[in-house]
Amino acid sequence: MTATGVTKEFNRRTIFRDVSISLSQGESLAITGRNGSGKSTLVKVVAGLLSATRGKVEYAVDGKPLEIENLRYHIGLVSPYLQLYDEFSGSENLELLSKIRSDVGIDSGRIQQVLETVGLWERRSDYVRTYSSGMKQRLKYAFAVLHRPSLLILDEPTSNLDHDGIAMVKKVVDEQKKQGVLIVATNDADEAGWCSANIELGKH
């Protein structure tokens, strides 16, 4: 993933200016900065959910440039502003979203595997509206890693999680660092320490 000279402005207000990032397989980056410095906005730009005002973000898999249309097969995101469907159960959410994305090779066995990883297998048939905020956060992890993404982005990765949940996140992070690229947006020094590099927004 390569971001070159990325600037984002909302109504003439500059959120961040001229950010450049280059990450390859096995590398990880922490995005830090005070509240309102634009961490979540930068995450959205990198995830292809927002367009940059200036600059460009490019992706490549196995050395081949990746079209933005196909980015969804290679990216996983956990974030406070990402919500799953309350009227469906945990396993239904994963199944539906995987089908909408037209994932290949995601079967009930894989869904069971990720739900067990995040500790929600026992509650897989309950509606998400009955989940606690911590359980919803765990389900977001199951959704993010279901399709084994090359790029995993975690925005405020341990919010609402208990000790077991944080251990689960650490396991997911370690796994991702072995097989792909990891980006963590956080204010927590411990979470920033999971990554090999750091970029601080809003310093000037």
Place this chain on the structure above:
Amino acid sequence: MSQFSGTYALIRKDIHSELRTRYALNALLMFVVTAVATILFALRSDQPTSSVLSGLYWVVVFFTAMSGLSRTFVSEEERGTTMTLQLVASPSTVYFAKLLFNTVLTFSMTIAVTILYMTVFSNAFVIKTFSIFAGTVVLGSLGFASASTIIAAIVAKANTRGTLYPVLSFPILIVLLMTVMNATTKALDGEEFTSALPDFQILVGYFLAMTGGSYLLFEYVWKD
């Protein structure tokens, strides 16, 4: 291939979601019943002309559509699931899935209004040329769904969703409304099928232009 399977999966998700939450269905049904009952009380024993009846018929369809069709996008925005959809589906997948879902909803609503109208106004609302009426309902529903879908996508991003939807929709739908009212009057008056062909040409052109324009515009509305 993934485009079709993704679109199909999203329509299935929307139908299951609608059956469980009744976000749009209850609003549409309640509005149809209330509007038809109000017209019935207003007309009492009067014998309205076919042009008045067809006008009132499409007024009910218009305002019912305004009360429910925006839910397809507004409910995603209100529940915070818009970004989840953006993450898993291409803009064209979302557009066609929402368009087809709104088409099914509009068509069901038009059938419900027709049945209720024929029951309540059994003496006055008599369809003499069924082929004109069927063509008008099918093409009119397609046009309504197409315009409503893109307007709903725009309105979902705004703060004043409730008032903005009918205000934005009216000037866009006025051509469609005038044409379907005209064609319905011909069906009630028992005119030949060929007399409605110019109306059908307008309706087909409206649907194609609206759908093509919406498809090109949708990515910009959906993303930022």
